[in-house]
Amino acid sequence: VKGDWEALFLGVSISDLLFPAQSLRPQIASPQLATNNPTFTTVALEKPFCVFDGLLSPGKSYEVYLYAMMDSSNSAVTDNNSKPLDTTFQEVNGGQLGPYKAAVLNVPDCASPPKLADIRNVKKASDVLKQYLFRVGDDVSCLYDPNFLGVCNPPLASGTTYRFKYILVDVTSGIMKDETLWSEPIKTNSVKKSSTIDTWPGRRSGGMIVITSILSVLIFLLLAGLFASVFFAIMGSEDSATTETRHISQTVQQVAPRPQASSDRADQ
Known part of the structure; x- marks a missing residue:
């Protein structure tokens, strides 16, 4: 992890050596760590391991802020007093009008970074990735939760270009x-678009899919x-046969001679 960031120090100025983070950029996660990256609404970044360590004073508390913006936005993330902006996703229209604070992170521990070899271990892989990576756009509910008080990291817009920046903040002074x-x-x-979807076989267009x-x-x-017509036809024929059978039975009963009573034979 450390080598990925340190490789960028070659050829830097004295100012860069005093403030090394100013010569580094947030890096998109390696494909070996995040196979589907970026997605339609998220971007996985490497956390800033070994980037700010030279400026950490013993006994002080620090945090790392992550800012995001659309590529054409204004790039300032602090005011005139070097205090970080607290602009939200909503206030800058999702990063279109300027950068917004997407996350507040602990300063990564450079002395004991996650062991990337542990990714092969199914039980440890998830924890290693959480330590090493941060996924921008991973909170789908914070915009619509009225009780949410943290830093909102809502989904990014699909097909949109973004830039990202890490800053180190002294928690006590807020500078x-x-x-x-x-x-x-x-x-x-x-x-x-539906017209570009390859619907094997035949590479059908979106319109053909709808028609089909x-x-x-x-x-x-x-x-x-x-099937309904055949069913009712069969049921109708069965009803007709039953009715005809009943009619014949009644006719036979009416035509059959009535047996002569004993009193009638006596009179004769």
Whole structure:
């Protein structure tokens, strides 16, 4: 982990050596660690291991703020007094009008970073990734929760280019101590249009898929109607046969001679 950041120190100025984070950029997570990155609404970044350690004073408390913005936005993340901005996702229209605070993190422990070899261990992989990576856009509920009081990290817009920045903040004074450069532009995935979907076999267009769906429904209704017609026809024929049988039975009973009573024979 440390080597990835330290490799960028070659050829830096004296100012960069005094404030090393100012020559570094947040890095998108390696494909070996985040296979689906970026997604339509998230970007996984490496946390800033061994970036701010030279500025940490014993006995003081520090935090790392992560800012996000759309590529064309204003890039200032502090006011004139070097105090970090508390702008929210809503206030800057999702990063379109300027950067917003996406996360507040603990300063990563450079002395004992996560062991990336543990990723192969199913039981340890999830914990290692949480220590090493941060996923921007991973909170789907904070915008709509009226009781949410933390820093909101809502989903990013699909097919949109973003930049990210880490800053080190002295918790006691609330002053920014150091910052990284803005990251290189990182674009979220775009949602494919229905006309570009490869529907094997035949590479059908979106319109053909809709027509096929409608025809399938119509065929189903036609078959259902046919089966219903056959069913009622069979039931009708059975009712007719039963009625005819009853009619014949009644006719036979009416035509059959009535047996002569004993009194009638006596009179004769």
